[in-house]
Amino acid sequence: MSKISRDTLNEVVAELLKGSQEKKRKFRETVELQIALKNYDPQKDKRFSGTVRLRNIPRPNMKVCVLGDQKHCDEAKEQGLPFMSADDLKKLNKDKKAVKKLAKSYDAFLSSDSLIKQIPRLLGPGLNKAGKFPSVVTHNDSLTAKADEIKATVKFQMKKVLCLAVAIGHVEMSQEELFQNLENSALKSLLDSDTMENTAITSRADVTQMILVQKVSKGLRWTEVANKLGRSKEWTTAACLEEEAVAIVTFFNLPSQCLPWLQTVPYKSQPGIPSDPALYRLYEALGVYGPAMKELIHEEFGDGIMSAIDFKFNVEREPDPNGDRVKIIWSGKFLPYQRF
Template sequence: MPKMDASETLERDGIEDWNFKCISVSIILAVAQSEFLRNVLRRKVMTLPNVRSLPNSIAIFAQNCIRLIEANERKAYLPKMSKLQSEALREAITQITTDAKEKKRNFTETIELQIGLKNYDPQKDKRFSGTVKLPHIPRPKLKVCMLGDAQHVEEAQKIGLEYMDVEGLKKLNKNKKLVKKLAKKHQAFLASESVIKQIPRLLGPGLNKAGKFPTLVSHQESLEAKVNETKATVKFQLKKVLCMGVAVGNCSMEEKQIFQNVQMSVNFLVSLLKKNWQNVRCLYLKTTMGKPVRIF
């Protein structure tokens, strides 16, 4: 991959004293294992007060860096199974999907990976947080909302995606209850470049506190592809208790697809833990209405 220096782009646009001037993709790839830096690039590059007037090239540059980083992460986490036995995992997947088919529901059951940790003190140890894009979409019906400009609103209408324009956001008027209601209604948000800069002013910190600050979408990207990418991404976040759960599939998926999603999810989780597998107490797979089946 050729080395792409951001300074040429910035100088061409008349920006000489900004930090991105000396940052190249190779440097970002070297240091962006930090979740903090990934969040800065993904979410905050266009909302910081001193960069609101920066050209679109900065946002696109940052997004391209993120894609390279996450592509490398997916390659790193896919092949290894470590202490998780492949055969035991396949048997568990067959068991929970068979049980789900025998008891037909009026909806497609989600398959969740339930995680128990040990030798971790949430009060003293760093509370990790990380996201990974899975090979297959675990929840196709995940509710995504587009906070868009006129062009993105039109695209959202064409693909049947829920949306809000700037006028709609202004009506919320930073009302905490209304913003909280909006955050609760949708599991993820996307935003146009011109809109994402206004989010703090229009909505306050509500979406950010809910862990749902919008992901930037440029006009050069396919909105439908971005929605699918968002639906395929899962987040691991340690809070106050030593257990968590993430969606890794659904009962309409092929067993091979579920296996690949679980495989990547587990290995990504282990990479976040300070002592890797020594911090894993137990792992279970469970359908929405089914019984949990232990896989580790």
């Protein structure tokens, strides 16, 4: 950006608008920014994707549908926005063709915070696969403002070709509006590979890493995060379950595409022996004392297992003259084996 002067950008925008007036089309022409990347190997370097919010709306005809509760549906109706209720979504019955048709019918979706956690259950993974998982809206937000925010947000993706292309406006915008989109948002955001919005999210582990980065950058302790969410520090550290996904995304200011990953069922464990020293010691302790724990559980409760679903644990510091000790308490519901 420092190599391109403001005067040069202004001249380019003015020339572009002049050309569009001299050769008018029967449709509204889109203004697209193309960036050629140098010294970047798409075969070796990480491909990235993300979103950029522009100062002025580049696509005013973009269709945004509200998936809302009763209040949001009423508000959407008053403001002339398309909407669907939970009952409307249930009628689709997770039919892949119907969900695919819904995804194609709109450019983006908004969802009530009270409804968004039900989207995967009601529609399956269809919207997420289409790259149109809804953005969250609360009753404190203006639907029109949220819709305009989405309309001002454009997506980009780094593929095999060393060129990024993104729509930054249209020829009916003023020179100043196009210039603002070009200078203040598009180039700076696209070339900032460190922003979270520019990060391609391909797994739940990616979201976990983003949470850890935010935690460190904000100087937070898990106890502080837990207090904000109204949960124990142990539960908060271990779980980002479906009903808490929206709170986690909001608290850590994560992109909305993190929501579906936080709503997936957590994996049971990583295969192989842990390489992390702290995890390895826990693995070692379970290897040494696990058989004894199993025998004692069976002796006390009978033949069965301890649940890791109906489960809680606590980590405490235990003072000791020879050095503080780590005290871990596990509490899981006993599940007897069914005889049949």
